[in-house]
Every structure is written in structure tokens, then in C-alpha cells.
Amino acid sequence: MAILGDVRLLAVALRAARAPLTVALALLLVLGALLPPAGAVAMAHLVGRIQSAVPADAALSAVALPLLVFVLVLVLGHVVDTAVAPLAFLATARVDGAHRARVAGLAAAGSTIAPLEDPQVRALIRAARADPENWTEQTPGAGAVAGLRLAGNLVGVAGGCLVLARYAGWLVPALLLPALLNGVLRQRDAARGIAVWRAGTLDGARGQRWQDVATSPAEGKDIRIYGLGAWLTARIQRHALAMEAPVWALLARTIPREAGQLLLVGVPLVAGYTVVAAGGAGAPVGSDRVVAATAVLVSGVAVFQALGWTEDLRVAVAAVGCLRATVDLASRLPTPDQGGASRPAAGTGPDGAARVRRVGPPLVRFEGVSFGYPGARRPVLDRLDLEIRPGELLAVVGLNGAGKSTLIKLLAGLYEPDEGRVTADGVDIAVLGAAAWRSRLAIVFQDFVRYHLPARDNVVLGRGDHPPDPVALDAAAADAGLEPVLARLPAGWDTPLARTVAGGVDLSGGQWQQVVLARAHYAVRMGAELLVLDEPTAHLDVRTEFEVFSRLAGNRGGASVVLISHRLSTVRHADRIVLLDGGRITENGDHDELVARRGRYAELFAIQARRFATGGRG
Amino acid sequence: MTARRATGHPAPDTKPVRPYRYLLLWAELLAVSWRRAPLLTAMQFVIPAAMATAVIGGALALRVTVDAMIRGDAGGAVAGAAGAGLAGTAGIVLGALDSHTAGILIGRVAVLDLNPRVHRDITTLDGLEHLERSDFQDRLTLVRNAGWEIVLSLWSANGVLFAVLELTVMLLLLGTVNPWLLWLLVFAAVPLWFDQRGNSAIIRADLRAAAPIRRQRHLFDLATDPAAGKEIRVAGAGAELARRQAAAWDEAVRLRLRAQLVAAGWRMAGWLLFTAGFGAALVLVVHQAARGAGSAGDLVLAVTVAAALRQSVYTGVRYTTNVASAGRVIEPYLWLRDHVRAQRTRVGGSAPSPPRLRHGITLDRVGYRYPGATGPALADISVHLPAGSVVALVGEYGSGKTTLVKLLGKLYQPDTGRILVDGVPLDELETRTWRSRISATFQDFGRFPTRFAENVGVGDLPRLSDRERIAAAVREVDATALVDRLPDGLDTELDAALGGVDLSEGQWQKTALARAAMRPEPLLVLLDEPTASLDAPSEQEIFDRQMERSRRSAAGTNAVTVIVSHRFSTVTGADLILTLHHGRLVEAGSHRELVAVPGGRYATLYRIQAEAYAREGRRPTAAGAGGPEPDVHLRPN
Numbered sequence A: 001m002a003i004l005g006d007v008r009l010l011a012v013a014l015r016a017a018r019a020p021l022t023v024a025l026a027l028l029l030v031l032g033a034l035l036p037p038a039g040a041v042a043m044a045h046l047v048g049r050i051q052s053a054v055p056a057d058a059a060l061s062a063v064a065l066p067l068l069v070f071v072l073v074l075v076l077g078h079v080v081d082t083a084v085a086p087l088a089f090l091a092t093a094r095v096d097g098a099h100r101a102r103v104a105g106l107a108a109a110g111s112t113i114a115p116l117e118d119p120q121v122r123a124l125i126r127a128a129r130a131d132p133e134n135w136t137e138q139t140p141g142a143g144a145v146a147g148l149r150l151a152g153n154l155v156g157v158a159g160g161c162l163v164l165a166r167y168a169g170w171l172v173p174a175l176l177l178p179a180l181l182n183g184v185l186r187q188r189d190a191a192r193g194i195a196v197w198r199a200g201t202l203d204g205a206r207g208q209r210w211q212d213v214a215t216s217p218a219e220g221k222d223i224r225i226y227g228l229g230a231w232l233t234a235r236i237q238r239h240a241l242a243m244e245a246p247v248w249a250l251l252a253r254t255i256p257r258e259a260g261q262l263l264l265v266g267v268p269l270v271a272g273y274t275v276v277a278a279g280g281a282g283a284p285v286g287s288d289r290v291v292a293a294t295a296v297l298v299s300g301v302a303v304f305q306a307l308g309w310t311e312d313l314r315v316a317v318a319a320v321g322c323l324r325a326t327v328d329l330a331s332r333l334p335t336p337d338q339g340g341a342s343r344p345a346a347g348t349g350p351d352g353a354a355r356v357r358r359v360g361p362p363l364v365r366f367e368g369v370s371f372g373y374p375g376a377r378r379p380v381l382d383r384l385d386l387e388i389r390p391g392e393l394l395a396v397v398g399l400n401g402a403g404k405s406t407l408i409k410l411l412a413g414l415y416e417p418d419e420g421r422v423t424a425d426g427v428d429i430a431v432l433g434a435a436a437w438r439s440r441l442a443i444v445f446q447d448f449v450r451y452h453l454p455a456r457d458n459v460v461l462g463r464g465d466h467p468p469d470p471v472a473l474d475a476a477a478a479d480a481g482l483e484p485v486l487a488r489l490p491a492g493w494d495t496p497l498a499r500t501v502a503g504g505v506d507l508s509g510g511q512w513q514q515v516v517l518a519r520a521h522y523a524v525r526m527g528a529e530l531l532v533l534d535e536p537t538a539h540l541d542v543r544t545e546f547e548v549f550s551r552l553a554g555n556r557g558g559a560s561v562v563l564i565s566h567r568l569s570t571v572r573h574a575d576r577i578v579l580l581d582g583g584r585i586t587e588n589g590d591h592d593e594l595v596a597r598r599g600r601y602a603e604l605f606a607i608q609a610r611r612f613a614t615g616g617r618g
Numbered sequence B: 001m002t003a004r005r006a007t008g009h010p011a012p013d014t015k016p017v018r019p020y021r022y023l024l025l026w027a028e029l030l031a032v033s034w035r036r037a038p039l040l041t042a043m044q045f046v047i048p049a050a051m052a053t054a055v056i057g058g059a060l061a062l063r064v065t066v067d068a069m070i071r072g073d074a075g076g077a078v079a080g081a082a083g084a085g086l087a088g089t090a091g092i093v094l095g096a097l098d099s100h101t102a103g104i105l106i107g108r109v110a111v112l113d114l115n116p117r118v119h120r121d122i123t124t125l126d127g128l129e130h131l132e133r134s135d136f137q138d139r140l141t142l143v144r145n146a147g148w149e150i151v152l153s154l155w156s157a158n159g160v161l162f163a164v165l166e167l168t169v170m171l172l173l174l175g176t177v178n179p180w181l182l183w184l185l186v187f188a189a190v191p192l193w194f195d196q197r198g199n200s201a202i203i204r205a206d207l208r209a210a211a212p213i214r215r216q217r218h219l220f221d222l223a224t225d226p227a228a229g230k231e232i233r234v235a236g237a238g239a240e241l242a243r244r245q246a247a248a249w250d251e252a253v254r255l256r257l258r259a260q261l262v263a264a265g266w267r268m269a270g271w272l273l274f275t276a277g278f279g280a281a282l283v284l285v286v287h288q289a290a291r292g293a294g295s296a297g298d299l300v301l302a303v304t305v306a307a308a309l310r311q312s313v314y315t316g317v318r319y320t321t322n323v324a325s326a327g328r329v330i331e332p333y334l335w336l337r338d339h340v341r342a343q344r345t346r347v348g349g350s351a352p353s354p355p356r357l358r359h360g361i362t363l364d365r366v367g368y369r370y371p372g373a374t375g376p377a378l379a380d381i382s383v384h385l386p387a388g389s390v391v392a393l394v395g396e397y398g399s400g401k402t403t404l405v406k407l408l409g410k411l412y413q414p415d416t417g418r419i420l421v422d423g424v425p426l427d428e429l430e431t432r433t434w435r436s437r438i439s440a441t442f443q444d445f446g447r448f449p450t451r452f453a454e455n456v457g458v459g460d461l462p463r464l465s466d467r468e469r470i471a472a473a474v475r476e477v478d479a480t481a482l483v484d485r486l487p488d489g490l491d492t493e494l495d496a497a498l499g500g501v502d503l504s505e506g507q508w509q510k511t512a513l514a515r516a517a518m519r520p521e522p523l524l525v526l527l528d529e530p531t532a533s534l535d536a537p538s539e540q541e542i543f544d545r546q547m548e549r550s551r552r553s554a555a556g557t558n559a560v561t562v563i564v565s566h567r568f569s570t571v572t573g574a575d576l577i578l579t580l581h582h583g584r585l586v587e588a589g590s591h592r593e594l595v596a597v598p599g600g601r602y603a604t605l606y607r608i609q610a611e612a613y614a615r616e617g618r619r620p621t622a623a624g625a626g627g628p629e630p631d632v633h634l635r636p637n
Ligand SMILES: Nc1ncnc2c1ncn2[C@@H]1O[C@H](COP(=O)(O)OP(=O)(O)OP(=O)(O)O)[C@@H](O)[C@H]1O
Pocket: A117, A373, A374, A376, A380, A398, A399, A400, A401, A402, A403, A404, A405, A406, A407, A446, B485, B500, B501, B502, B503, B504, B505, B506, B507, B533
């Protein structure tokens, strides 16, 4: 029954290739599989004609028909073979394209990112992504086409059996049964092989991660300074061996077993052939037996070949693994529809944005919000209360790991609180709907995205659900001070920001930060009213940092701003500063108030300000 | 500051690889395979030979059978049929053996010899260029896991050889039926050649489709990555990215489908020509058989051989295609080897590092330009870094601070000028031993997909599992509290992709700092914005300890400490402050000296920050920061 399920998976995947193509391909494959038996028959008749024509003279005309048929079969065989290639390519490409779109869609569907961080989901995504990294992985498209081929082969076997049945009926069971048995045994070996290689996928993935490390410029510097080259090489090899060595051992064990085929294939084949040949030799001249014998001799082996273990089967089985992972993945992730359902009409599309704009910046409230990462010892946020008032510049400070970035993710609804709720103007953001709520936000994350796309797209994707607005784009570039960087790009806005792309350039970290600030400003220009900046200037020098905040002060319009920074010189000008400590807001007020309170913030500020106060040394 | 320009063309050294280099490579791979597994290697020759024999023997046996049947010679027919049956069986069994033995052999050579060699080359090359240029990166991505494909190409080439051999023997066999049939040799060359043309169209299209495919993969990876997922969700960019992903895929498919159709056209034409020739040959054989000059067995032989012929041409073509498409990985592979060889001969050096510094490190008119960049990143830097001192590097972003730090780590070679360590030029020092005396945290420090303890321990490999030393390093960078919070303490897995815990940005930075604290007696400590993401107390703690360490080392190794920082509160205590601007050293001196320079660059930057911390605070306004040259984003080329 498992086999039926697998066949169904492949058949469903094949739907993406669309019916006309699939039908054409299937017909060609069946035709191709029937040609060898047809050729055998034509050939047998040819032999028969010659045999009866000897020693008469005008032989050529007597054999003309079977000869023509035979050549025609050959021609057809070539035509089918050549025509199959592009069709199979197209079918594979369509299925794989649809599959990758589906997996990406599944991953992108959920409104929170928590499922994506689940290690099991990540493993499933790896298994389902259909981007083979080694020989054990196959794509659904390749598997579906291989499945079609296998089906075609079965038709071919049937055709071969028909030929046998026509000339020597008893041979059908005599050859077919051992061939089937042999096939089953081969499959069993193969299934064992597949189980062994599946067991190695985790090591495969780990090896891949270390290879990423070996080729990354960031780790590359540590690798050189600390002399890790040989160690790393050994590490990669260890994982490769853990994955591959069992497969080799299994193959080595399979080799002697192949000798078993000598029995299962050899005995019936030799026996069948000799009996048929003896019969043919014993028959009177001109009888049909020679024709029969020839046909049998020419098509007998093909039955065994078609039923044995083939590469097509391996591809199909591996592809089924990928499809099963996809099914599993789909059951663990919210379906795209659910994601869409929580999206009310307002707030989507340009008119929605316009409506939102009229509302003005929201009053956001964290009400008793608790949150912990799965598997962590204690929660990061512990019944936290916080208010972000409309139009204010609120700074959030706290030690490393205090939970500032986590707070932002909760604000954007990227995690659901374990306890408590986040509201906007009194409405729980879960009720507002992710899309509607997020259309009012613009966030610069600590680990922002670097799209390998033109500079323009890198900015306009800051508001990806609206058509690009060139006016807002230029305004955002001005807001973020991006123009000087742009002027240096060889093709301006059209320059791809990755050197792997033709005509592209690599940007430095500082330049990227400017691009991302422009992205956020673009979102604000497009209607976002709450701008969040998580350490936007950590790698910028003091002057550039100063300019960033000067521009922000001038250009944020009415939007509220939440700023996270360890540089308290920039934080002090916020309308309000809150300190996050132990999962709660422990201090709240403007700079002067907090300093006057002589609490933790005052301490932090003093640490940074001390040296300036003492005028240098010290 | 300039964008890092691509040179337009991939790289100056991407001449197409000459055929003889393929031959040399295969000879080398053959030798490696032989050393790794002589028996399996021998089998790669024996088995195909046996398979060819089986095919030819099978055809001959069929002829014998048919002729014997027609003669009514039962003994001959049975013997022939038995031979044909055995040959068929041998074909099946040998086919299986061939794939199993090749699988083991190729896997072993790839995993045990080739891949490690590639990884060693990638990770032990002195320089960084091959990692930092994304076009070189691209090649590394191709070659880093390509051992299998490269070794396979050897056996594909071998397969081509055997296919041609088999083809020749079969044609000679046909020649025994009628010498005219030898003309089929010419006809057999036609599909081979046409097929080849079709395949090169496919390979060319694959190359052109590489760009949309890469884009497609990039977008897919973003869509499935939780980190990128945050921003994509907030920006509502998911649908747009999905649309682009599909469009990129379609573009690649269009390009490749066209080539597939062209190739199919060539292949079809080739085979039709061949079949025309073969049909004529059959007429000849039939005619001969009918005239009694030949036998029906000859016809069977001719047809069987013809079918086998087609199979060998197919096999030959398939193997040729394998070889040709292996060029995709072989070319970057050979490029990497050339690159490594060129780098290794360029940077030699065998002098040992001194046990302790006496004078210090001197930069003498040092200049450096990134390959493909329009202007130098550093020019004409001359300065002496005294032994035992703490040197601070300041300057706006893009001014060349990181570049200077990397030059000191010998990660790049200066284009002009020299760096001297106690008077010995850096390129005369052996790289490995020099680096073994460096301790460094870079701006974009490494994050290793492994346990916390190993992430720190790699800072001193011999003590990778010395938990006490690791714990001490953790204490030294004020990260004990961080470790205490981790679910499994030092043994917490940090590879988020495999179910580990993710650290916050600042926590990662502390981990990297702890790594740098592992080395016992460095001569040079490099800290490139080591506290950019740290909170105030940690930053203070790190700097205080670093100062203390460096003072202590004055008695020992007398190390030089180089710190890059944007936080002047920590720079002020340095013995020597260097201000870089547009790749040039514009000021050098102590804090007191530099703040006193009227309108000086350091003084200006310091003032901006000091005022920001002053009691009133300087408020960012639309007016900007003031001071000399407010436009710092551009660098004249
Ligand atoms: N994806 C995750 N899985 C598990 N734990 C996490 C994850 N992300 C963060 N953490 C943990 O949650 C805590 C809070 O992290 P967060 O990134 O919110 O800190 P932060 O305040 O932004 O720190 P920093 O100032 O260093 O940026 C840390 O202890 C961190 O290790």
C-alpha cells in the first residue's frame, strides 16, 4: 500500500506539468517501449522470408516489406528518443518550478516565524527544497518523469510477453516469474540502500554547514588567524564519511549478491533459449519455428532488463522522499489560506494604506506579555508592560540578551506571546490581522536582508505589497542620505547589489546600513507610522551616526519611532527612554528624569560618559 | 566611499581551460584512484571490457544460432542459444557490478582525496580574495562539493574510450559480413558529432541560465529563512518575492528549453542520417543473404550489432556529455589550484616569529588596493607601533581601518611598501607561525555551527577541549552570565539551523571575544570594533581588561594591541591614536596631542561625541554635525 501512496504522490506532482504535455510524453514513452518487441517481430519475419527465399533469386522484393517495417521501427525509435528529451525536460522543469514555489509559499505563509525556527521544520524544508546537494537527493520533477518511464517500461514488458506468447506461450511464465522475483530482490537491496543513505542526511546537512563556514569571508578570517584549515577539513570529512561510508559498505555487500542473478536470470534465459533454438533447429525448412525462435531470442533479455533495478527507480524513490517531506511540512505549517484569511480588507492595497494613514500613529500597549524561546531555561520577557505613544521617539535600552530584539519581534506579531497581549489603539494585534497591522510598521532589524537585486528593489521591497512608487523612492533616498552611495553605483538604481550578478557590486557594511535605512524611510513614506530601528548605526562612525539621527529627526513626519541602541549619546534625546531588565521594563522616563533617579540607566550612561567628563585619560 | 566595483568581466584569469589540462587531470586522478583502491580501479577497466565482449559475443552467438537453426543443426543451435543467454545474463550482472564498484570507488576518492584537498586549499590559502569577491565565491560554491563529479569525469572519459573501442570492434565485425559495411563507421560518426553540437548548445544555455537560477535560489532561501522571514513579513514582500522567484525560474526554463529543442533537432538529424546509412547496409546484407553469399545469421548479426551500435553511440554521447558538463566544476577546480599555486609562490617566508617584541611593528609607505576597486583603500601609511603599546585606529566608515587590521594579520599583501616586525619584513615571516602569535576579533567575526565551547575553543586549537581554559576565557570577557543562561551551559549547541539556540548579536560578539582570549602569549592583538554591539558595562569591562592585559604583556611578550573603535570613551586611553581618512593616515599622537590640533579630524569627531555625552547633550538636528568635510560618503577615485 505504501507503494500506491508513493505512486499517488508522484502522479499528483506530475499535474503541474499540465495534461497535454504529460499525455504527449506518456504516449511517446509507451510507443518507445513497444518498439523493441515490434522490432523483434519485424526482424523475425525478415529472417523467415530470407530463409524461405533461399535459394530462389528474386529475394529482395520478397523481403522488401519486413525490411521496410524494420527500418521504420528503427527510425521511430530514434524519433521517439529524441523527442522525449525536451518534453521530459519541460515536464521536469514545470513540476520542480511548481514544487519550489509551493515549498517557498508554505514557508512564507505563516504569520509568525516560530514554526520556521522549529528544528524539525527546518529539516523538512531541507528535505523538501528540491535543490539537490548530493547524489542522494532528487527533485519531484525528475522523479515524476522517471515514474512515467517506469510505467512505459512495464508496457514494454507486456509487449515483450505478447511476442513470447505468440511464439512460445510457455516461455512467458518461465521468464516472467524469475524476472519478477529478481526484480523484487533487487528492489529490496535498493530499499535497504535508500534507508542507509537517508540515515546519513543529518550528517550531510552538517557537512554542508561546515562547507559554508569554509567558504565564508567572515569565518575565513578566524580560520586563518587561528589556523583552523586542517581541523575544518577533517571535520567536513568526518561528516562526509559518516554519510557515505555506510553506503559503500552496503554496496560492497551487494556485490556478491549480484551473483545470485546468475541463477535467477541466467538459468531461465539459457534454458529458454536452448529449448527454443533446439525446437527451431528441429523444425522443417520454411516452418514458422525459426521465425518464432528468432523473435524470442531477440526479445527475451529485455524482459529481465526492464524489471531489474534501474536508475529511474532510484530517482523516483528519492523524489518520493522529497514529496513526503513536503506533505509532512504542509501539515506542520499553517496553510497559505489561513495566512490570507486573517487579512482583513482594510490595510491591504493602496486604498487600505490611505485609510491607515488617516488613522495616525497607533497607541501600542504590551499588556503583561511573557515570552520564552522553546527549550530555554527562563522566559525572555516576563509579564512586561509597555506603552508606545503616538508620535513619540521611544528608546529601549538594556544589556545584551535582555530581550530588546525579541520585544520588537513580538511587536510585529512575529511571535505570539505566551501570555498577555499586544494591542494597537486598544485592539489586540492578533485580531487586527498580521497584514493590516504590519502595513503600519517599518522595521530595521539587527540582521536585515540583503537582496541580490537592483538597488531600487532593495529599497522598494520595504513595502513589498504596494506597487513601487518612484516619488517615494527618491524621497526615501534623500531621507536616508543614500544619494552619495547611489551616485557611485555604476548603473544607479539599477545596479544589482551582489557581485555574483552581472554588472553588480558588493557593498560594504556601512553602505548596506544606508540602503536599509532608505528601505525603512520608503516604508514610512508609503504609510507606515511606527518606525523601529534595532541598532541601526552600530557600525557607523560618530559623524555618520549623528547625521542619520539628524535626518531622522527632520524626516520622520508624524511617525512614532522606537530606537534600540547601546550608544546612549543618541538615546538621550529620545522623548522617553525605557530600560528592559529581567524581562520587564524597570525604568521609564526621559533622560533627565532617569539620570536624576540614579538608577540603572544613570549608571549605564555614566559608564559611557565618564571618560568624556574627565576630559580624556582615565 | 566607493562601491566595490565589479570589473565587468568575471576575472582576468578565466581563459578557457586547454584540453591537455583535462588529460593531465585525469592521469592524476587515475593515479590517485589506483593508490586509493587498486582492485576497484582495475575493475573499471576489466568490467567495461567484459561488457563489450558480452555484447559482441551475444551478437555472434545469435548468428550461430540462427544459422544452425536454418541448417537444422540442433547441437549448434543449442550451443549458440546457450551462449546468447549467457551473454545476456553477463550483460545484466556486469552492469550492476559496474555501477556498484564505480559508486564505491568514486565516492572514496572524492571523499577521501579530492574534497579534502579542495577544502584544505580553500581554508589554508593565506589570502582572503577568493572568499571576499562574490564572483570567486561563486566558483568556490561550485567546486567545494564537486569531488564526486570531478572523479566521475575520469570514468566518463574512460567510458567514452570503451564506447569507441566497442564501436570499432562491432564495425569490424560487420566488415566480416561485407567490407562495404565498414562505411557505417562514417555514418556512426554523424550522430556522435551532431549530438555533440546539440549538447554544447545545452551547456551554453545552462551557463546563461545560471544567473536566473541563482536568483531563484536566493529568493527561495530568503523565503524559507526565519531571519529573513521577519523582515519579509513586516514589509509584506512575500508575494512579490514569490512572483519574482517564479519569474526567475521561468526565465531559466525558457532559455534551457530552447537549447533542448535545438539539441533535439541535431540529434534527430544525426540519427536519421545514420539510419539511412544503416538501412542501405541492411539492404546489402539481405541481398547478399538472398543470393546465398551470406546467411540469415548475418542479417541477425547485422541487426543485433546495429542495435548494440546505437547503444554504444548513446553511451558514448552520454559519457561525452558528462565530461563536457563536468567542465562546469573542473574549470573552477583548476582555477582554484592555479590560484593556490600562484598565491603560494607569491607569499613565501620562512623566518620564525620572535618570542617577544623588542621594538615593535613598523609600517613603511604601505598601500593597498582591493582587486577590481577603482581607488586604493590605503595609501602611503608610515607609522611605528611601539612594542607594548595600545594603538587605537579611528576614522569614518570606509576610511580603511579594517583593511589596515587585515594587513597586519597578513590576510592581504601590501601592494606598496612594507610592514616590519622588529625590522623583519612581514612577508619574510612564516605566515603560520606569525598568525599563531596573533589574537584577533574582526568586525564580522565568525559564528561556527557548533557548541558554545567549541566556538570559543577554536581560538586555541590545541586546547579545544580544555574546559578550564575555555571557562577562563569566558570569564575574561565578562561572559559568565551569558553561559549560565544557556540551556546546556558550555555545551549548548549554537547552530540554529540544526536546532541550536540563537544568541543575540551582543552575545555572539562576546563569544568571539572569548575566542580571541584563548591564545596565551600573543605578540599582536587585533580588535576591530570589538564592542560595536555590546552594552555599556561589557564594553567598559572588555576595554579595562584589555588595557590591563596589554600592560601586563609589556613584561612578557611586549605585545602590540590595535583597537578600532567608534567609541571615543574607550579610545582616549590608548598610547597612540591613528586617524585614517580616505585611506591615508592624517593624524597620529596621543589623545592630548590630537584634541589640541585646532580643527583636527580627531578633535572634531571627539567633540561630536563628547558633546553628545555632555550635560546638555548635543541634539541631532537637520543642520548636521559640522566640522571639516561633512560629506564623508564619497571618496575621490
Ligand atoms: N531564535 C532564538 N532561539 C532561541 N533563543 C533565542 C533566539 N533569539 C534570541 N534568543 C535568546 O533570547 C535572549 C534575548 O535575545 P535578544 O536578541 O532579544 O536580545 P537583545 O536584547 O536584542 O540583545 P543585543 O543587545 O545583544 O542585541 C538571549 O538570551 C538569546 O540567547
